[in-house]
Amino acid sequence: MSAPRRGGLLVALVTVLILGSGAFAHAGDYGGKEDGKGDVIVDGTETTETTTGGIGGTRIFVPGPWTQRVLVPYCPANLVRATGRGMREYEMDDDMCMGAVSTCPDPEDRRWWVFERPMNADNVATEDGFSRGGVVCRGAADPSEAEPPTITVEQIMDQARARAPRPTFVIEPAAKSYVNVPTNFAAQVAPATVNVELLGFTIPVEFTPGDATWRFGDGGSDTGVGVRNASVGQSGAVEHVYARSGDYDVSVTVGYDVRIIVPTGDPITLPTPISRAAAPQSLTVGEVQSVVTGVD
Structure with missing residues (x-):
């Protein structure tokens, strides 16, 4: 069964504040490698004596070239197709099969195809379609799409407090x-x-x-x-x-x-x-x- 999905809907939920340009790693980057996580972890120091007044989780979009990655079950017929005139929208097939549910070292994990395409700083694809970027084993509840690179006010303040x-x-x-x-x-x-x-x-x-x-x-x-x-x-x-x-x-x-x-x-x-x-x-x-x- 095919399930259409609009990959750009989550952008409307993010507070967008332009910081500049540059290339970034970002949370949810699957890396196209077996069991690859690639999550960004920022260590904070001196977290006392301060509050961010409820805006600490405000996300700041960091424009720059990044790779859009979408996961679908590891079944031969499943594909990801680009739509939306080069924006983040896409359609995907998410049929489930034995190859996806019984071939990972951890029986709780599922095997996924990783489909990817390069995006520019304006969240516009620089190629017409997705290509297969590898296979990963991940939990069924883990994110199925890599978001654009973002940082939060709290991440900034975690470092600023120490200085x-x-x-x-x-x-x-x-x-x-x-x-x-x-x-x-x-x-x-x-x-x-x-x-x-x-x-x-x-x-x-x-x-x-x-x-x-x-x-x-x-x-x-x-x-x-x-x-x-x-x-x-x-x-x-x-x-x-x-x-x-x-x-x-x-x-x-x-x-x-x-x-x-x-x-x-x-x-x-x-x-x-x-x-x-x-x-x-x-x-x-x-x-x-x-x-x-x-x-x-």
Whole structure:
């Protein structure tokens, strides 16, 4: 029995954002080899302290020459025929026979013909029809068609997090203060751009510092980046007065707005900032003792 299939329907479900041109491996590439998987795996690092706000799985289409591969059961009469004026559409025969169900090393697998044709960056076939590219053994539930090469926002951010800027801060006038004396705090932050290398592309990711949240170690907190060498009460300054002597661990966390630069499309802005914490610093708070030395 013949079953028509439109291979291009899935494209409408993918968020298409043009990145540039180039040749790519891609998930679902069967390779035309026995038991070949060929899936792209990107290792992420430092996955804490951030969220992509629900857009991490957004797929970004990576235009470039690729190979469309379609699997049909390994039966002599089964074929894949191109339709749709060179686009991704095709028709296929998917009759099942003993050659497809009983000839793989794993009895749970099925044997499949791999039909393939080259596609250009616009998803248009560069040849009129499909040719046989080999035979594979795969599970019946595995994908039967290779999709165009794509990456996701989460894959980009998995790499960008490890290179994201981390704030530092200063305590003024020094790492020692006194009870009831205002102490000045200022974060040292600046915009930064890191480059992510993924599937042959260099993708700039911009980090712009925003809100800063302070913890002074005595239960007190404040917000704001602060001002270096600020006078007491100066607008924008972050000050704190300790009521008791002791040693306190001071920390600040800064939220960075993140924008992914898509070379030939609109930038992607993450809806939620990425929080980055500075290394804590210890502050010793002492007491000022007054001594009477004489009476006029």
